[in-house]
């Protein structure tokens with residue numbers, strides 16, 4: 520059954536552009552991101568309460584999570600409180616998750632979610648993107664060697680029924696795909712289109 524509210528889950532491997540897409544949805548569609556919690560150290564330019572709730576292992580353990588994962592050695596978790604707070608303000612909200620977290624939502628609230636899965640043709644480009652973002656080289660190498668990184672390079676079968684694949688080799692081309700996705704989503708919410716998920720946007 521369709522619900523009046525939707526959680527747009529943005530997932531994909533590190534550096535594929537999840538945060539960039541989330542910002543684009545906020546700036547162009549007023550879709551706010553549900554804040555999540557992490558024990559990872561803050562990067563230059565990040566802010567507590569803006570990018571994440573940055574936690575110590577002790578403070579992380581005190582929160583109530585819908586799901587929590589370990590990614591490249593650090594803990595990440597999304598809370599009931601943050602999701603409900605976001606939905607109380609707007610019917611469409613987004614969240615940035617690894618694919619394991621996305622699967623948990625797909626199992627628990629399948630009718631409330633749609634998934635944007637980000638990909639790029641040549642994963643070797645990702646190292647340069649992460650370094651260009653200002654990540655510490657040591658953190659980049661640890662991240663690229665993590666099993667979570669390799670896992671998230673492919674779209675898991677369980678997410679396929681919910682997912683629209685966005686190729687982000689080129690940001691202008693990705694924007695076109697996201698705009699098409701948002702148009703379908705709006706039509707679907709209005710009961711005028713029944714085919715948002717399961718669709719790969721046309722190449723541009």
Ligand SMILES: Nc1nc2c(ncn2[C@@H]2O[C@H](COP(=O)(O)OP(=O)(O)O)[C@@H](O)[C@H]2O)c(=O)[nH]1
Pocket residue numbers: 530531532533534537538555556557559586587588590595596597615616617618619620621
């Ligand atoms: N399952 C889950 N994944 C999360 C959560 N918050 C962030 N992530 C994911 O954790 C991974 C690492 O995030 P981050 O350290 O910010 O690195 P980035 O993806 O390279 O920007 C990414 O795949 C995020 O989407 C969460 O609450 N739950």
Ligand SMILES: Nc1ncnc2c1ncn2[C@@H]1O[C@H](COP(=O)(O)OP(=O)(O)O)[C@@H](O)[C@H]1O
Pocket residue numbers: 531532533534535536537538539540648649651652687688689690691693
């Ligand atoms: N299509 C693109 N071409 C080049 N650089 C990009 C593109 N999309 C995003 N970036 C840049 O790559 C870096 C990683 O993107 P980001 O959105 O932080 O990825 P993620 O959140 O998936 O780790 C950022 O510096 C971002 O500005």
